[in-house]
Amino acid sequence: MEARPHVTLEDVARAAEVSLATASRALNGTTKVRADLRDRVFAAAERLAYTPNAHAQALAGASHRTVGVICHDVSDPYFAAIARGVMRVAGDNGLLVMLASTFRDPQKEIAYVSTLRAQRASAILLIGSGFEDRAWERALSAEIEPYRRGGGQVAVVSRHRSLRVDCVQPENREGAAALARTLLEQGHRRFAVLAGPRALTTVVDRLGGFRDALAEAGVELAEEDIVESAFTRDGGHAAMTELLARGLRATCVFAVTDVMAIGALTAVREAGLRVPGDVSLAGFDDIPVVRDLTPPLTTVALPLEELGERAMELAIRDNRGKRSRVVRLPGEVVVRASTAPPAPEPE
Amino acid sequence: MEARPHVTLEDVARAAEVSLATASRALNGTTKVRADLRDRVFAAAERLAYTPNAHAQALAGASHRTVGVICHDVSDPYFAAIARGVMRVAGDNGLLVMLASTFRDPQKEIAYVSTLRAQRASAILLIGSGFEDRAWERALSAEIEPYRRGGGQVAVVSRHRSLRVDCVQPENREGAAALARTLLEQGHRRFAVLAGPRALTTVVDRLGGFRDALAEAGVELAEEDIVESAFTRDGGHAAMTELLARGLRATCVFAVTDVMAIGALTAVREAGLRVPGDVSLAGFDDIPVVRDLTPPLTTVALPLEELGERAMELAIRDNRGKRSRVVRLPGEVVVRASTAPPAPEPE
DNA sequence: ACTGTACCTGAAAGCGCATTCAGAAAGCGC
DNA sequence: GCGCTTTCTGAATGCGCTTTCAGGTACAGT
Structure with a gap:
């Protein structure tokens, strides 16, 4: 079984005996297409197990609905809970989430932002504290700023506001x-x-x-x-x-x-x-x-989940050019059995 | 501040006063480029904060090094631990991971596989039990099979082998x-x-x-x-x-x-x-x-982490056409204090 | 029947890049 | 100095798709 090139829209169009443009329109429903043509296109697509090439779509201008999330460690329950909120909102909005784990390596964080930029992710979420390092901050900004200028959305959770971006912060x-x-x-x-x-x-x-x-x-x-x-x-x-x-x-x-x-x-x-x-x-x-x-x-x-949800919501709502928004979420003291009045001094 | 189109390779080439082809070659190092031209290109790229468009690169034929991971719930410590292993190996190999959470919705799993296919991810990992549902299995196969035929790698963790793919299973x-x-x-x-x-x-x-x-x-x-x-x-x-x-x-x-x-x-x-x-x-x-x-x-x-690591390794090593591999990892009983000999019968 | 309008369709352009191909420049032997 | 190979450069092609743009067909109005 040799790797065979992917089925393309052109294959579908040919099989359905319509033009490439019509096939595209039928599949995406961007314009009315005569019913019988549309059916032929769908049938052909189904038969050939066609899946559009997201790269080609993105390149041709279709918005591409994927967001990048960068956190320190997915296996930390704190981040896991936040990520859960992020994914829920993303899923509800038909966004695909690319989650990356830096394992607390500042260099990796920058590398991931760069990759996400390259992928033209529609938004990037940075979750968790930043590092106290001037050089690192500059390098990160050097990735973030051009990304935002290019129309990318950025939001951070629980992070120092050295970046001028939307953020949600626990109090x-x-x-x-x-x-x-x-x-x-x-x-x-x-x-x-x-x-x-x-x-x-x-x-x-x-x-x-x-x-x-x-x-x-x-x-x-x-x-x-x-x-x-x-x-x-x-x-x-x-x-x-x-x-x-x-x-x-x-x-x-x-x-x-x-x-x-x-x-x-x-x-x-x-x-x-x-x-x-x-x-x-x-x-x-x-x-x-x-x-x-x-x-x-x-x-x-x-x-925690709300932290993630609100961040994702910020990232979804377009905010280019406006002053960066800050959402602050309060914590609430929960007294359980691990604390109690101290024992009286022994003497 | 209006969203301005991304800086393209052409911009870089123009700024460096070389041709587009030369700029591409200089940046990627695919061919020798005269030193001074190369330097001009890098300088221009730096100055313009250029980031290549991964979509264009992928479309033009460059392999694109991103893998998709689908699990039931990132916030479940079980999956979090596995995901940790996956990400480690992926990171070590310069792969970007797209992690998706289905929240145990079979439909979502299929949707995610489809999206990952569209993204032309180089590998897809399915983590966690499948569902006992004939129709669902068929629908999933209908996504997986064409993906594999197109050269995609697939590996599953801890799942029934109804899909003919590489898998790693805990015993x-x-x-x-x-x-x-x-x-x-x-x-x-x-x-x-x-x-x-x-x-x-x-x-x-x-x-x-x-x-x-x-x-x-x-x-x-x-x-x-x-x-x-x-x-x-x-x-x-x-x-x-x-x-x-x-x-x-x-x-x-x-x-x-x-x-x-x-x-x-x-x-x-x-x-x-x-x-x-x-x-x-x-x-x-x-x-x-x-x-x-x-x-x-x-x-x-x-x-757990090893489960993820091995799965990622399977996905990295090309296995098209060969019989699917199975890695079985044994568990080990760890006796701690929550079990003890039963109290003698009261009477 | 003829023009005008609405609605569809198909050809073609172009997204940003890697890469092929042809040609220019440079290096070499004679 | 001439012809040859070698090395590098730039123009052009195509990846798969969306989207103009320019028709083409059908239908209503007069």
Whole structure:
């Protein structure tokens, strides 16, 4: 079986004994075509298993309805949930989604944007924090700007606004502050934070909001109570383990991400301590699985799917030339069993 | 700022004062081009922020290095893990991945295959069980076959082999049987199964392997001890809740999927029972989070990322015309704390 | 019956690029 | 200096499709 060239519209037209133009019009319904001709065309297309060549269509001017989505890691539940929202809206609008995973490699992100540009995707969505790197930002802009000038739509989720594009942002700062106040109300006075890389805005905002709210209540969060680690389950596990090794003094630990909190929870258990008996633990995001943990995790619920949906909606609604839009979505503190008032001081 | 047409190769050529052909050759390095001309071309391309139009390139005959991946739901950790493997291999080979989510809608799967065909993707990967539906299978074949004849590569993961294509399959039957034997060794004699839709081969295999291994040991699994439900966390939760409402007689429950087991675990806890004290619980897949549950879940570990990697590798290696290849990957029983010998009969 | 209009159809142009083909320039031996 | 090969360049072709543009046919109005 040799690879045989694809069936083309011309083949269909010939089989249906009409002109190429008529076949095109019949198939796309762009213009009225005499009924019997139309039927012949459809029959021929069916018989030959014809599929139009999207490249030729795109080249000939038809809009091509595919959007590119770039995220750090599809297998991270946070991105998976957002991607779910993106795909739902895309699917409802007949858009094909090209999803790419950078695995947190800045170079890869740029390469993907470039490829998507080449594909003339009608929109590009960037999901997740950017990197604190001037050179990288410039290189990314160098891809984004010509793309937008060429009519491409761009939207970002949860990212610093160094790019002048539409964006949807979770209210990280406010959410973390609200969480802090809730934990203060429970009686905690001594906190520790499991932070991701400080270069990421998400981390800066959540950490900042948390610390500021604490400060307002006269509680100080010392630098030594902040452990920086990777933005993953293992990162959370490592950070918590380190905190415990140092001799934990906090009664409540805030992991800036649920995924990190999951690792932290296991670390606590491995140390023979209990949550919330020995230490309270709170996360951020409310990814689906945290309510099934034991204990269920106190966290700040973000409308993750909605984040994706709104971004996709922004990308669909044409916004060339207008000032860039910002959609902010609030988080909501969800108190579950992983946090409780601290045990009274032993002495 | 009006949408301005894209910068084309012709623009670059004109700016560099060379012919279009020379510009093309310089950029692609297909032929030697005099050094100074080449430099002028690159400089012009840079200056104009030129990006080749992938559609035109594809149409003009250049191979276009994009693969399509279709799965049921990106936000399901099972697929996310597989997708991760796929993307890694794709990225390493300079392939762009278009990931689509069908949300378990058979029609959507066909639509996506059709779109991918139209895009002339160099390969299509179908991930996850197919549907037991003759008409659907025929419709899918009607898309797949012409695609393959046209030179497209196809590979499937974890799917019934009704399509004559390369596939990689986890050893569901053997894995479930091994799990059953392990549980028998722990002393269990009365089991219940939380099954997904019986139309899915995955379910049939896992259930079958489990039941057969039980039967070999003289333990029968009654139909009434099998609860069918959706293939999701909530499905597992509902099934377990129903089982408990009926009056649980099993000492050990096997959820055919970790995701379902997670829901089941919470259902047990909500009923005021303990795992494994009151009932043992086992899952299948070993998605990352289950080791962080309390208790950590006994399950059959599947090399999920590898499943994706191998599938992508199959799709990359040209296999037109040859007999379809099958890669089988074994699972491994991982005993964790969610299963334990049953409590002695009360009386 | 004849012109005018509405409606379709088919030939042809062109989207942006890779590539073939022919020709120009350059290098070589004699 | 002449004819030869070698190397590189540019004009032109075609990938498969959509879309003008210029007819062609049918029908109504007068």
